[in-house]
Amino acid sequence: xxxxxxxxxxxxxxxxxxxxxxxxxxxxxxxxxxxxxxxxxxxxxxxxxxxxxxxxxxxxxxxxxxxxxxxxxxxxxxxxxxxxxxxxxxxxxxxxxxxxxxxxxxxxxxxxxxxxxxxxxxxxxxxxxxxxxxxxxxxxxxxxxxxxxxxxxxxxxxxxxxxxxxxxxxxxxxxxxxxxxxxxxxxxxxxxxxxxxxxxxxxxxxxxxxxxxxxxxxxxxxxxxxxxxxxxxxxxxxxxxxxxxxxxxxxxxxxxxxxxxxxxxxxxxxxxxxxxxxxxxxxxxxxxxxxxxxxxxxxxxxxxxxxxxxxxxxxxxxxxxxxxxxxxxxxxxxxxxxxxxxxxxxxxxxxxxxxxxxxxxxxxxxxxxxx
Amino acid sequence: xxxxxxxxxxxxxxxxxxxxxxxxxxxxxxxxxxxxxxxxxxxxxxxxxxxxxxxxxxxxxxxxxxxxxxxxxxxxxxxxxxxxxxxxxxxxxxxxxxxxxxxxxxxxxxxxxxxxxxxxxxxxxxxxxxxxxxxxxxxxxxxxxxxxxxxxxxxxxxxxxxxxxxxxxxxxxxxxxxxxxxxxxxxxxxxxxxxxxxxxxxxxxxxxxxxxxxxxxxxxxxxxxxxxxxxxxxxxxxxxxxxxxxxxxxxxxxxxxxxxxxxxxxxxxxxxxxxxxxxxxxxxxxxxxxxxxxxxxxxxxxxxxxxxxxxxxxxxxxxxxxxxxxxxxxxxxxxxxxxxxxxxxxxxxxxxxxxxxxxxxxxxxxxxxxx
DNA sequence: ACCAGCGATGTTTGCGTAAACATCAGGTGG
DNA sequence: CCACCTGATGTTTACGCAAACATCGCTGGT
Numbered sequence: 108x109x110x111x112x113x114x115x116x117x118x119x120x121x122x123x124x125x126x127x128x129x130x131x132x133x134x135x136x137x138x139x140x141x142x143x144x145x146x147x148x149x150x151x152x153x154x155x156x157x158x159x160x161x162x163x164x165x166x167x168x169x170x171x172x173x174x175x176x177x178x179x180x181x182x183x184x185x186x187x188x189x190x191x192x193x194x195x196x197x198x199x200x201x202x203x204x205x206x207x208x209x210x211x212x213x214x215x216x217x218x219x220x221x222x223x224x225x226x227x228x229x230x231x232x233x234x235x236x237x238x239x240x241x242x243x244x245x246x247x248x249x250x251x252x253x254x255x256x257x258x259x260x261x262x263x264x265x266x267x268x269x270x271x272x273x274x275x276x277x278x279x280x281x282x283x284x285x286x287x288x289x290x291x292x293x294x295x296x297x298x299x300x301x302x303x304x305x306x307x308x309x310x311x312x313x314x315x316x317x318x319x320x321x322x323x324x325x326x327x328x329x330x331x332x333x334x335x336x337x338x339x340x341x342x343x344x345x346x347x348x349x350x351x352x353x354x355x356x357x358x359x360x361x362x363x364x365x366x367x368x369x370x371x372x373x374x375x376x377x378x379x380x381x382x383x384x385x386x387x388x389x390x391x392x393x394x395x396x397x398x399x400x401x402x403x404x405x406x407x408x409x410x411x412x413x414x415x416x417x418x419x420x421x422x423x424x425x426x427x428x429x430x431x432x433x434x435x436x437x438x439x440x441x442x443x444x445x446x447x448x449x450x451x452x453x454x455x456x457x458x459x460x461x462x463x464x465x466x467x468x469x470x471x472x473x474x475x476x477x478x
Numbered sequence: 479x480x481x482x483x484x485x486x487x488x489x490x491x492x493x494x495x496x497x498x499x500x501x502x503x504x505x506x507x508x509x510x511x512x513x514x515x516x517x518x519x520x521x522x523x524x525x526x527x528x529x530x531x532x533x534x535x536x537x538x539x540x541x542x543x544x545x546x547x548x549x550x551x552x553x554x555x556x557x558x559x560x561x562x563x564x565x566x567x568x569x570x571x572x573x574x575x576x577x578x579x580x581x582x583x584x585x586x587x588x589x590x591x592x593x594x595x596x597x598x599x600x601x602x603x604x605x606x607x608x609x610x611x612x613x614x615x616x617x618x619x620x621x622x623x624x625x626x627x628x629x630x631x632x633x634x635x636x637x638x639x640x641x642x643x644x645x646x647x648x649x650x651x652x653x654x655x656x657x658x659x660x661x662x663x664x665x666x667x668x669x670x671x672x673x674x675x676x677x678x679x680x681x682x683x684x685x686x687x688x689x690x691x692x693x694x695x696x697x698x699x700x701x702x703x704x705x706x707x708x709x710x711x712x713x714x715x716x717x718x719x720x721x722x723x724x725x726x727x728x729x730x731x732x733x734x735x736x737x738x739x740x741x742x743x744x745x746x747x748x749x750x751x752x753x754x755x756x757x758x759x760x761x762x763x764x765x766x767x768x769x770x771x772x773x774x775x776x777x778x779x780x781x782x783x784x785x786x787x788x789x790x791x792x793x794x795x796x797x798x799x800x801x802x803x804x805x806x807x808x809x810x811x812x813x814x815x816x817x818x819x820x821x822x823x824x825x826x827x828x829x830x831x832x833x834x835x836x837x838x839x840x841x842x843x844x845x846x847x848x849x
Numbered sequence: 850a851c852c853a854g855c856g857a858t859g860t861t862t863g864c865g866t867a868a869a870c871a872t873c874a875g876g877t878g879g
Numbered sequence: 880c881c882a883c884c885t886g887a888t889g890t891t892t893a894c895g896c897a898a899a900c901a902t903c904g905c906t907g908g909t
Binding site: 519567 | 865
């Protein structure tokens with residue numbers, strides 16, 4: 108937006124508008140891409156089929172009240188002309204776009220991507236398209252901007268894949284008629300939320316390690332501003348407390364493998380650390396590397412468990428025991444929830460949890476015997 | 479589509495149409511999600527500002543011929559009413575949607591995702607939205623289906639991230655007015671193609687290993703039906719031949735780390751294999767694991783080089799030397815190309831290559847001395 | 850035999866926008 | 880002083896579709 112020299116980019120100045128560029132007396136107007144008028148309209152089909160446009164519309168929408176015979180003729184005419192309903196006109200008339208907007212901060216994490224993919228697939232099955240709105244930087248301003256773009260961008264609903272603290276209701280202008288569903292959030296009281304059962308999964312991870320005989324479990328946590336990271340850390344704490352084990356100091360990364368490597372140094376040098384629960388698989392990968400570099404064998408000396416079950420996890424050294432997240436299910440439920448909300452069938456808010464599954468591989472084992 | 483009992487899903491039967499469900503005499507009509515008529519229209523703004531709708535339109539589009547004074551008033555009215563241009567009406571009137579469709583087979587590979595992200599970001603900057611069309615299975619039928627959905631799905635252009643052999647021009651119905659740009663393809667003679675410089679990158683990889691003193695370089699290739707894999711294999715062959723080295727038998731995976739592990743067994747048992755060029759980082763990861771399991775140290779006994787430079791590559795054991803692909807640039811160029819085509823400014827076809835960059839880490843070294 | 854009733858089809862209308870054209874006021878040159 | 884131009888603004892119209900309403904012809908009950 109740095110090139111705009113005039114007033115501000117106001118409501119009326121859509122991001123894509125020609126804007127105040129290429130102006131001046133007699134200036135050629137901006138070379139707006141122009142589609143050739145090449146498609147047949149309903150009227151054309153109607154003419155060819157010898158019926159009214161309304162009948163074509165009925166056939167097009169599968170409405171009743173048309174003879175099988177007429178229907179056939181109209182279909183033939185459609186085929187002949189290569190007719191495709193004009194979605195703009197349809198949207199204008201119906202007041203809905205059959206499109207769901209997805210706002211996501213980054214596509215760098217497996218979870219977001221897999222969820223997005225599932226959303227797109229489920230949406231397609233329901234006859235909805237998905238419009239993607241990636242955010243450059245996760246600031247409230249960006250989020251707000253994305254929402255306003257979305258609004259004029261022809262969507263009926265929005266799914267937000269994002270830490271919700273960015274979604275401060277006070278500042279984000281949520282268009283009243285656009286339904287919102289949030290992934291990965293604790294705001295079940297304010298929004299409809301679909302999320303993985305972070306708590307249950309973590310609990311299972313901790314229990315698994317404890318059951319193997321470890322005295323306690325260390326935690327390589329995700330970034331502090333992440334809700335998912337927070338939940339996993341909380342659940343880890345709760346599980347240990349409940350089992351009456353001591354609570355080791357928390358170690359933090361930023362989800363990346365690199366950060367797991369850096370943060371893991373601290374764990375690698377501690378003899379008493381025999382079991383680590385990493386908040387995601389990537390950080391576990393980095394951890395595996397530091398441990399290796401410090402000569403600590405996994406799982407003989409140290410057990411490591413991850414979270415996510417990314418495809419590569421089975422190829423780590425050693426193959427990683429981790430908690431499988433069902434992102435496909437999360438995406439599916441998001442779409443269902445948002446459609447239900449649009450139809451005003453569902454509850455206004457509340458959280459839906461998708462369970463995880465413990466995948467046992469080779470990175471966990473009983474602790475080394477007392478030496 | 480299994481619930482449709484009537485004829486086939488014809489052109490006139492959009493995937494999302496209410497269809498022949500919920501019918502019958504006097505049956506309540508399907509509970510179509512309905513948006514409340516809540517937004518202000520141009521007419522409302524015009525009334526409040528005391529001008530004509532046309533003037534509002536001019537302001538909204540930043541067109542000239544409006545006094546600064548009037549413009550201010552209109553802007554004020556827009557703000558007061560929370561006016562947002564109705565994109566459906568706008569699209570109907572203008573005949574363009576300002577939306578780019580992206581067809582992609584899978585979001586499971588880093589490359590596709592990163593490219594998609596870059597496309598979405600670049601498109602947003604140009605005032606275009608991105609509609610995502612994932613394919614369940616990569617068959618011609620699916621591709622064809624995706625295209626026809628896309629067409630009625632309100633897009634002005636399409637970017638295809640896919641092996642092009644699925645895009646057989648004979649069967650895919652490409653709407654004449656929709657421009658197409660393809661990523662990862664050799665069809666520069668038929669489409670506009672943007673791709674990473676597979677050849678140059680591979681060449682650099684092979685040269686790097688040869689320069690280190692290896693007698694030859696083995697290749698862990700991608701699946702046969704992948705164009706990128708084919709190109710990399712070809713370039714590997716060419717580079718070796720050119721250097722007058724012997725050509726070891728090719729070993730093949732399917733891009734996944736797991737497949738790299740399986741295929742890598744063959745390499746791990748060959749004493750004479752001291753350098754391997756893996757067609758992507760994931761397979762390199764699997765390869766690292768088999769090598770480790772067979773007691774062959776990397777890089778002391780065997781050098782491994784990957785392709786892609788995924789974020790995790792720096793955390794592999796050892797950190798992976800690889801070829802960095804600039805997916806962001808690929809995405810950006812795709813958008814530029816497709817916009818240029820829409821404006822009929824660019825060439826109809828041809829290939830644009832994005833160079834790679836060799837990232838030196840710890841998985842390559844001179845071969846072990848003769849024993 | 851007549852008409853109510855119903856299913857099939859046609860006609861009218863308006864969704865919100867923007868291009869094309871119309872109007873109008875004020876200024877300029879002859 | 881008027882014909883003419885110019886720039887600001889208003890009016891008309893059409894984009895393609897589908898809801899609402901209108902019409903038409905046939906069937907069946909009395």
